[in-house]
Amino acid sequence: MRPTIAVVDHGAGNLVSIGQGLARAGADIVMATAPSDLVGVDSVVLPGVGATRTVMDGIDAAGMRGPLTDLDVPLFGICVGMQVLFDSSDEDDAECLGLIPGVVRKLRNTPSLPHIGWNDLTIERPDPLFESVPDEPVYFVHSYAPEPTDPSTVVATSEHGERFVAAVRSGAVSGTQFHPERSGRVGLAIMANVVAAASRVNA
Numbered sequence: 001m002r003p004t005i006a007v008v009d010h011g012a013g014n015l016v017s018i019g020q021g022l023a024r025a026g027a028d029i030v031m032a033t034a035p036s037d038l039v040g041v042d043s044v045v046l047p048g049v050g051a052t053r054t055v056m057d058g059i060d061a062a063g064m065r066g067p068l069t070d071l072d073v074p075l076f077g078i079c080v081g082m083q084v085l086f087d088s089s090d091e092d093d094a095e096c097l098g099l100i101p102g103v104v105r106k107l108r109n110t111p112s113l114p115h116i117g118w119n120d121l122t123i124e125r126p127d128p129l130f131e132s133v134p135d136e137p138v139y140f141v142h143s144y145a146p147e148p149t150d151p152s153t154v155v156a157t158s159e160h161g162e163r164f165v166a167a168v169r170s171g172a173v174s175g176t177q178f179h180p181e182r183s184g185r186v187g188l189a190i191m192a193n194v195v196a197a198a199s200r201v202n203a
Helices: 015-024 052-061 065-069 184-199
Strands: 004-008 028-032 043-046 075-078 086-089 100-106 115-119 138-142 144-148 154-159 163-170 173-176
Touching: 004 015, 004 184, 015 028, 015 184, 043 184, 052 065, 086 144, 138 184, 144 163
Parallel strands: 004 028, 004 043, 043 075, 075 173, 086 100
Antiparallel strands: 100 144, 115 138, 154 163, 163 173
16 A cells, blocks of 8 residues: 655745655655645655745744644655754754754855755664665755754764764654755665655554
């Protein structure tokens, strides 16, 4: 049975390419624009591009802040969608969802900002998100990255003048700073693992 995954449409995300990647991996997709769209799904994906404040304003305008923090299914955030999983961001002094303790800060000691392009990952600990994922570069577009309070939530890191957090997990909440939907075979494998986690919800 194909799991149903809600992709949150808060007005600032690569919805089409993310939805296509998840569908290709075996999921039925709901583009969620209201809290009712999150009811009965097996997983939720929270995309994000641009500024933190824009993403959070879109989430609040859709009435989804509370429903996203109260989910009982896996939640996967992408790029700014991962950053807003944390308590706050120095970008726009934004208050975020508070699902993972920590603060998002601007990259320092970097050769250039934003950090755009392909970069290698270092997997810091085993995680279902990276099961059977090729050891290949992934695609980043960002100037900020999270600094988790609990180091054990860090799943992967990368480097751009300094080492930064590239993937996280806290229970059923996970995310990547890079864009799986732009990351070739690695991204497809990660999205397949997101779909597999959704499939286990009602197994």
